[in-house]
Amino acid sequence: MSLFWLVVIVLAIALVGYVVGRARALASAGGDMRDLHSLPSYYGANVAMKAAVPAFLILVLWLLVQPFVIHSNISDMIPEGTIGEGSSLGLVMAEVRRTAEGLENAVAAGQISDDFARNARSDFTDITTRLKEAGQIVTSQITQPIMRAAQSYRIMLSTGNFYMSIVVLLAAIAGALWGIRETKADFRARNTVERGIQVILFSAALIAVLTTLGIVLSLVFNTVEFFRLYPAMDFFFGLTWSPSFSGRGGSSELGILPLLWGTFYISFVALAVAVPVGLFAAVYLSEYASSRVRAVAKPMLEILAGIPTIVYGLFALLTVGPMLLSVFGEDGLGIMKAGTAVMTAGLVMGIMLIPFVSSLSDDIINAVPQAMRDGSYGLGATKSETVKQVILPAALPGIVGAILLAASRAIGETMIVVLGAGAAARLSLNPFEAMTTVTAKIVSQLTGDADFASPVALVAFALGMTLFVVTLGLNIVALYIVRKYREQYD
Amino acid sequence: MTDTTLSPETSPAAAGEPVKSKSLYALDDLTRKRNASEKRFKLYGLGAVLIGVFFLVVLATAIISQGIPAFTRTIVEVEFTLTQEQYDAAEKELFKTKAYEQFFIGALQGQLEESGMSVPFDAAAIERIVGKTGGTIREYFKANPGALGAPAAFELAASSRVDGYSNGRVTRETLTDSRFLEKSDLDIVDALVEAGIIKTVFNWNFITGADSGVDNPGGAGIGASVIGSFFMMLVVLFLSLPIGVAASIYLEEFAPQNRFTDMIEVNISNLAAVPSIVFGILGLAVFIQFMHLPQSAPLVGGLVLTLMTLPTIIISTRASLKAVPPSIRDAALGVGASKMQSIFHHVLPLAMPGILTGTIIGLAQALGETAPLLLIGMVGFVARGYPDGFITGFIEPNSAMPAQIYTWAARADYAFYEKAWGGIIVLLVFLLTMNILAVILRRRFERRW
Numbered sequence: 001m002s003l004f005w006l007v008v009i010v011l012a013i014a015l016v017g018y019v020v021g022r023a024r025a026l027a028s029a030g031g032d033m034r035d036l037h038s039l040p041s042y043y044g045a046n047v048a049m050k051a052a053v054p055a056f057l058i059l060v061l062w063l064l065v066q067p068f069v070i071h072s073n074i075s076d077m078i079p080e081g082t083i084g085e086g087s088s089l090g091l092v093m094a095e096v097r098r099t100a101e102g103l104e105n106a107v108a109a110g111q112i113s114d115d116f117a118r119n120a121r122s123d124f125t126d127i128t129t130r131l132k133e134a135g136q137i138v139t140s141q142i143t144q145p146i147m148r149a150a151q152s153y154r155i156m157l158s159t160g161n162f163y164m165s166i167v168v169l170l171a172a173i174a175g176a177l178w179g180i181r182e183t184k185a186d187f188r189a190r191n192t193v194e195r196g197i198q199v200i201l202f203s204a205a206l207i208a209v210l211t212t213l214g215i216v217l218s219l220v221f222n223t224v225e226f227f228r229l230y231p232a233m234d235f236f237f238g239l240t241w242s243p244s245f246s247g248r249g250g251s252s253e254l255g256i257l258p259l260l261w262g263t264f265y266i267s268f269v270a271l272a273v274a275v276p277v278g279l280f281a282a283v284y285l286s287e288y289a290s291s292r293v294r295a296v297a298k299p300m301l302e303i304l305a306g307i308p309t310i311v312y313g314l315f316a317l318l319t320v321g322p323m324l325l326s327v328f329g330e331d332g333l334g335i336m337k338a339g340t341a342v343m344t345a346g347l348v349m350g351i352m353l354i355p356f357v358s359s360l361s362d363d364i365i366n367a368v369p370q371a372m373r374d375g376s377y378g379l380g381a382t383k384s385e386t387v388k389q390v391i392l393p394a395a396l397p398g399i400v401g402a403i404l405l406a407a408s409r410a411i412g413e414t415m416i417v418v419l420g421a422g423a424a425a426r427l428s429l430n431p432f433e434a435m436t437t438v439t440a441k442i443v444s445q446l447t448g449d450a451d452f453a454s455p456v457a458l459v460a461f462a463l464g465m466t467l468f469v470v471t472l473g474l475n476i477v478a479l480y481i482v483r484k485y486r487e488q489y490d
Numbered sequence: 491m492t493d494t495t496l497s498p499e500t501s502p503a504a505a506g507e508p509v510k511s512k513s514l515y516a517l518d519d520l521t522r523k524r525n526a527s528e529k530r531f532k533l534y535g536l537g538a539v540l541i542g543v544f545f546l547v548v549l550a551t552a553i554i555s556q557g558i559p560a561f562t563r564t565i566v567e568v569e570f571t572l573t574q575e576q577y578d579a580a581e582k583e584l585f586k587t588k589a590y591e592q593f594f595i596g597a598l599q600g601q602l603e604e605s606g607m608s609v610p611f612d613a614a615a616i617e618r619i620v621g622k623t624g625g626t627i628r629e630y631f632k633a634n635p636g637a638l639g640a641p642a643a644f645e646l647a648a649s650s651r652v653d654g655y656s657n658g659r660v661t662r663e664t665l666t667d668s669r670f671l672e673k674s675d676l677d678i679v680d681a682l683v684e685a686g687i688i689k690t691v692f693n694w695n696f697i698t699g700a701d702s703g704v705d706n707p708g709g710a711g712i713g714a715s716v717i718g719s720f721f722m723m724l725v726v727l728f729l730s731l732p733i734g735v736a737a738s739i740y741l742e743e744f745a746p747q748n749r750f751t752d753m754i755e756v757n758i759s760n761l762a763a764v765p766s767i768v769f770g771i772l773g774l775a776v777f778i779q780f781m782h783l784p785q786s787a788p789l790v791g792g793l794v795l796t797l798m799t800l801p802t803i804i805i806s807t808r809a810s811l812k813a814v815p816p817s818i819r820d821a822a823l824g825v826g827a828s829k830m831q832s833i834f835h836h837v838l839p840l841a842m843p844g845i846l847t848g849t850i851i852g853l854a855q856a857l858g859e860t861a862p863l864l865l866i867g868m869v870g871f872v873a874r875g876y877p878d879g880f881i882t883g884f885i886e887p888n889s890a891m892p893a894q895i896y897t898w899a900a901r902a903d904y905a906f907y908e909k910a911w912g913g914i915i916v917l918l919v920f921l922l923t924m925n926i927l928a929v930i931l932r933r934r935f936e937r938r939w
Binding site for chain 1: 524525527528530531532534535536537538539541542543545546548549552553556732733734736737739740741744745753754757758759760761763764765766767768769771772774775776779780781782797800801804828829830854857858859860861864865867869881892895896899907910911914917918921925
């Protein structure tokens with residue numbers, strides 16, 4: 001039974017439960033709604049909730065746990081000796097899964113019989129060819145242990161799914177019966193349903209925590225795995241970045257410093273563009289501009305923030321890069337070799353961050369109490385003197401927070417640097433040279449068919465971890481500053 | 491001290507020192523300096539705003555000027571009649587398609603002369619302009635034998651360089667002679683354009699078609715990836731809206747003031763600032779590596795984008811729940827509603843316009859997001875067709891608009907860059923529609939209490 005139909009059936013049971021529960025409640029009150037504790041629909045909802053919620057909970061848990069059980073059972077079946085040189089249990093397991101899927105698809109397409117897929121012991125030598133004939137992609141010659149494992153994998157999966165359907169359906173029916181049994185005129189259905197809804201609301205709020213947990217766990221596990229294969233010291237203090245995909249990444253040098261340098265250099269250029277422009281724009285819009293200018297200019301700047309980053313990436317690659325090249329390239333000053341460079345990416349990222357800096361600063365400048373301005377004007381200061389000597393110092397912590405948030409944006413930005421900054425990792429001071437960043441390398445290490453057991457792919461998780469820690473640190477500091485500052489004038 | 495105590499002897503004027511101008515009409519140096527600096531400061535501010543607007547204009551110009559050509563294509567339209575005898579004769583030849591090509595060239599020649607042009611050309615030049623035509627013509631007549639003897643009009647796509655010439659990407663100066671196109675061919679093209687045989691038409695294939703291979707930029711379309719994006723947005727909408735609203739209701743109305751609630755709130759505001767690529771890593775590790783969901787599937791993309799947009803939706807939903815005045819809740823409670831009833835029957839409907847606006851803006855953000863999609867394999871995949879059905883639309887590999895644009899931008903052929911800009915126009919049209927919808931919703935239904 002496919003997952004889809006299972007879900008539909010559970011929902012149908014819940015619906016039937018709703019109708020039955022409602023009718024039974026009314027009947028128990030002799031058809032007079034006034035004798036019920038709650039509205040009739042609450043009795044129905046109580047039954048539906050008891051049918052659907054535990055069933056779905058079991059379904060989700062089963063789907064999460066089943067792969068582990070099968071995995072541990074199957075990996076016991078694979079003898080140590082069969083794991084070849086340069087291979088690992090993970091790779092063999094992937095092979096097993098692929099073979100099992102191939103068997104499944106071949107059976108579904110009718111090319112081989114189910115019986116053959118279950119007990120093809122005698123003639124397994126030709127199973128590779130038969131699977132290939134059936135149009136299934138099988139990487140290499142299937143060895144006996146892999147075939148055995150794949151067969152039992154397939155059987156376990158189907159029996160697992162079978163029992164799952166039964167358990168889930170039983171849970172749904174039992175829940176519905178329990179709900180129906182409870183239904184009497186004096187049963188406090190509304191209170192029960194509302195408590196249930198509150199639990200559902202709470203678990204929705206928990207998803208945010210689970211997401212963070214998921215991010216942290218997926219980063220930590222893979223990072224630990226990476227450090228088992230590659231020394232942490234070399235990663236954090238290595239000066240060269242040259243992953244080699246041959247020999248399972250054995251000869252790679254994976255030092256993060258050139259990437260960090262590229263990241264910070266590009267972010268610095270971006271902030272050097274965005275902070276002055278954004279700050280002046282915010283000051284102008286909040287202190288000088290007439291309301292009509294403000295009504296036009298502010299949304300226009302904010303459009304810049306709403307444009308997807310892929311657009312900026314293309315803009316960097318195809319417009320800004322060639323433009324800079326014509327000025328600084330061989331025809332001009334001769335210090336730029338290709339269109340993709342720190343300057344290209346930094347400039348475009350700066351444009352992207354202008355509205356970010358300006359609207360955050362705008363909020364903060366507007367939060368400075370009018371009394372402080374009036375006091376300054378009263379002493380005879382001009383507007384610019386007021387801005388420079390009263391408003392900006394008062395707003396400084398908030399503005400620093402805004403700049404930190406912008407910096408964290410710049411560090412985590414991906415598409416602009418993937419398209420605009422180049423791919424070479426180097427430590428150089430020339431802003432017109434191509435450099436690369438942490439995010440760009442995460443993309444290049446994980447795009448395509450990476451196998452997750454080699455250091456060249458796993459390094460992406462260590463890079464992601466670094467990125468996550470750095471941006472999280474910046475965000476926490478920035479949010480703390482901004483929040484503290486806001487309270488000051490509230 | 492009062493004025494009367496000031497003795498005249500101590501006043502500077504009496505001491506014979508130089509008198510400072512006391513006139514309010516003449517500015518002194520300091521004031522002039524201060525005013526100048528004031529003016530300068532204001533100009534800096536104006537300059538900053540103008541720089542921002544200037545960048546916006548440059549960006550818009552770049553997008554429009556380079557993207558519009560993607561929506562047109564150049565075709566060669568030739569009408570001619572093939573008789574049964576000609577067909578039989580051609581089928582007897584050893585090189586059948588060659589024979590058909592001769593018919594085509596003959597018809598082209600005839601049409602040119604009809605319009606009073608005479609440019610010498612050979613078969614090789616025609617092949618460079620429209621590619622090999624014989625095969626297409628032969629297939630047409632083989633499929634429709636009834637068309638023999640009647641005039642048939644053929645619309646054949648011009649080669650990508652001719653296409654580039656007609657929309658300005660390739661000029662006589664930049665063109666170098668190669669086996670793809672020679673400078674002398676451009677004279678033929680000019681003549682054909684004048685005769686109305688080569689013309690530019692709207693490229694429907696770009697909007698409805700699927701991606702083509704690396705070697706065929708002319709046939710590439712964004713349609714399939716629009717569908718991919720659509721399925722992803724369905725997942726995002728149906729997951730993030732209910733979860734986001736439920737979480738917001740809990741945090742805004744039910745959550746007790748304690749450490750755990752604080753932790754959830756800090757979590758949400760931090761998630762809103764986590765780089766999108768980290769969500770891609772999460773999706774790769776959890777949905778693909780751990781749960782073995784299919785790679786490149788809109789379902790996985792939708793799940794990742796859901797997690798990414800949830801914080802945005804929660805933040806905006808909480809703001810609109812907060813904007814509903816407490817008197818509404820009190821009134822509901824006063825007439826005997828339970829807390830749950832007061833929220834679901836009164837507060838939530840009143841907050842709905844704000845929630846929908848926030849959701850649309852969150853969806854628009856998710857629609858343009860690229861980085862996480864790169865990691866879950868939406869880039870390596872060439873979306874060659876539409877999904878077969880509704881359910882397969884979620885689980886079969888597909889591309890999404892931004893991923894498709896990235897794929898085109900990463901290909902070396904310049905003709906694909908044009909497609910990438912064109913794709914951006916399509917993407918921005920969607921984003922603009924969504925944002926305008928959000929603004930209209932807000933204007934129409936927003937209530938000020």
